[in-house]
Amino acid sequence: MSITSRFTRDQMAARVAQDIPEGAYVNLGIGLPTKVANYLPREKEIFLHSENGLLGMGPAPAPGEEDDDLINAGKQPVTLLTGGAYFHHADSFAMMRGGHLDICVLGAFQVSHTGDLANWHTGAPDAIPAVGGAMDLAIGAKQVFVMMEHQTKTGESKIVERCTYPLTGIGCVSRIYTDLAVLDVTPAGLQVREMAPGLTLADLQAVTAAPLLAPSNA
């Protein structure tokens, strides 16, 4: 079966942004999730948190206005919105672990149908492991959204019955946004919310290595 229609990375980012309400405290992970910031409507006040100690993170500065002391978790220059705040690392992670963040958006290697997340280490013997704040975010935010391609470059499903890569957190993912679908992790299983245009549930199931529940309004 060949899939002819996929959400682009920008469409995925725009779709995630739709689910972030005004007033939410949100952490956007490194990589693809960073794109979500481009689609948050300006008329909504949403508080972006960066693990290295700021709330109220603004967009990238104009060229020439970069400040080496004002960076995000990916170590790229950013700005601070009026009303934003700086704090030290223990406070920053208390915001996660203490359940104060409403939403975090993370990339992933694999997600299981029960919401286990693998996104920090491929487990390859020659890889130098690095975890950063991934495990703290995974267990800390009230809702963990994962944003990833549905399949690997070689066509394997990244949604699995059981993660084969080392885990970041157990049962922590609440919603998955891929280039093919939006899925909720529910006690009953993976509930399909939306699919790329023209895709049928059978098409989606054929490329997903875990059982899917049909959209309730389909």
Next chain:
Amino acid sequence: MIDKTCDSLGRAVADIHDGATVMIGGFGNAGMPSALIDALIAHGARDLTIVNNNAGNGDTGLAALIAAKRVRKIVCSFPRQSDSWHFDAAFRAGEIELELTPQGNLAERIRAAGAGIGGFFTPTGYGTLLAEGKETRVIDGKHYVFETPIHADFALIKALRGDRWGNLVYRKTARNFGPIMAMAATTTIAQVSEIVALGELDPEAIVTPGIFVQRVVKEAA
């Protein structure tokens, strides 16, 4: 009169001994006390255990200390980066030991040491490789992992302004690990952009009170 200011970067780090555990502030290069690290390299102490979020970026600061082969072990959360080539080479050559800890556990272990806490149960890392061999407990139906405090002989941190009592304020996201490392080390040495007269720092805005700081040195001293 108490005066914690020091007029020489070299003298500020002169008692860092071989085998010492040294916390180094910074997240990447923001908050990295590069002038103190350069002085430490010149001083020559080796066989160091370093605590930092990363394992050096580029060729300066902590990366230069690793390149000079002074680091025996590093405790950090995120060593591997596009510009961590000095660490990568030392690690692959088996010259440096790595203790990887999730970033929030790293921060809380440092804070715990400074606050006199003998350890804590955290949900971060439960069920993962990084919790293997560690004590676990179920509290109110949630799973937790026991983590221990990280104490240090010295902390090298960077702040914006300091006074002769050791009070400090920081600049933007360069604050990161500075305040908690200052609490966790026996001797905390702060590199500052400016030394100000006592009373010039607003007492309502002091981030690190001087009790946590032993030496204050200007970054260009």
